[in-house]
Amino acid sequence: MTAQHTLPSEGVLSPANAPDMKVKRGGLWRTFLLRRLSRLATSIAVLVTVAFLAIRAIPGDPVRMALGIHASQAVVDARRASLGLDLPIWEQYIRFWEGLLTGNLGDSFSLQLPVTEVIGQRLPATIELAVLALIVMLTFAIPIGLAAAALTRGGRRRGLELGYTTVSGFVAVIPEFLIGVGLIYVFAVQFQLLPVAGRSGPNSYILPVLALALGGIAGISRIVRAEALFVLDQDYIRTARAKRMSSWRLYMRHALPNLLTSSLTIGGLVLGGLIAGTVLVETIFSWPGLGMTIVSSIMHKDFPLAQGIIIVYGLFVLLVTLLVDVVLVLLDPRSALKEN
Template sequence: MLRHLVRFVVSLGVLLAASFAMLHLIPGDPVRASLGPAAPVELVQARTAALGLDRPLPEQFLTYVGHMLSGDFGTSFITGEPVADVITARLPNTLAIALLATVVSLLVAVPLGMWAAIRTENGRNRGTDAVFSSGTGAAVAVPEFLYAIGLVLVFSLGLQWFPPAGREGAISYVLPVLALAIGPIAMISRISRVETARELGTDYVRLARAKRLPAGRLYLRHVLPNTLTATLTIGGLLLTALIAGSLLVEYVFAWPGLGLKVVESITQKDYPVAQGVILVYGATVLIVNLLVDLVLGVLDPTSAIKES
């Protein structure tokens, strides 16, 4: 646990430095962007000095770290709104579609992978095996934002079943969640299939079949629990990937989450908002990874001993 906590702190420090450096390396003047191209030079210089952007970068970085550690995310260069308020208002929307996509992925992928393993056991149904392998392989390779664009074209602009953008009730969650979930469903179903196939070849399954145990009881009460360890581990890591992957999906659907806001803030050179959102994104991913590692250490202490 101590080793994982140290890694978390170090990773958080790297994240702070990276988020600061990335934005300051992007060409452009954030003050000029916020005041407009017609703003007088004197006003731009005064605003630059007031924001501390005329100071050396190392001094700006130390000030930035000090504010972050004290919980002060600053205020937006463009709107003057506190960054903490922006994050508080938008983070739940991002977490909502990421959590829903994770749940949908697990609920669909685990049974799908088990079904594929049972159908193709001992080399049976080679056609099913080929369709499953090629289909899931292709689905994993397609990025989320392409799914998002395709879903909008088909189900919003074409069939007009769902709203193309914004958050307008429960129905507006369908396409963003589906865009995030398709790839993970394919990936997790492949893992579930491998784990199920391994369990089907064990002695206890052969013994249960010899005793003519009902198939439903065998698969649900015996095979399924033994295949969930690796699947749930991937599911925990999947949540972090979906939080990060939601950025472009939110942009496509104009979803009022952190992803859309970070794209807007980077475009506008709004340093405080972009840095705060990037930091929250990264910290969320690090925290989830830390929790997954700690839970796995509790569930399987031997893995922690081997790692040390």
């Protein structure tokens, strides 16, 4: 009897093909990173161009707004020349890129301070608000969604399912600024339990964080519920049930880990949106972050400050999206293979 020899399959690692698999994996990573970085560079170029053009599309003279209506035309013209606003638009665009690449975003017309200094002072307040809102979202959305799936699985408790989907769907579509106004009216005006504005202590964080988080809790919990219903219908869950595993252990040990990947992915994407969502919420609560600053800079046509804040917002969203993509590939390398 002669021995039969079989070649190792593509998916089986052996001493012979292990180096090839490592080379292939390294190539996939390089391709993945090159694609993502090229997309990031393209997105940044588009972002900078939009930031440059959008603020200039707003009617009004920024120099006249900064100097006041009583300033003479000669003073206005001299100020415009000193700022380079009398140059052709294409030359202003090139100068803008030059300053951006050297870290010089210019000086704010209205505040008479370097834009980088203004952003450095006010960015922490915005990040605090967004990160706290994200933590609150995930802390409540994941268990709510998992509990809703467990209670309504298999078509049980139709009334509870209808009530949950109706309420969560309604809350998810309410704009943050309307939620903020409602929270102010109830907790600050009617009951006077919390401060209405400012960033003066732990209590001042509650209302703006809730205004940002409530819609996200409703929306993310619906996604978690849908994912949980799918997970709870898998064969390994049925096997665990057949072994009479306790419900707590079943959900915490088997269902929850399979939900965390999608939940964290959604959370990362939501964080980028939260930064943009802080604009109106900060204005409502007089929060000293970038949101209130960009509203003021646009009203005054403060080119350097508005451009700088728009770019910071956009870069934050782009970098968070890139980080989410990298984490997904680390958790599931097959996602990089699918793109290639």
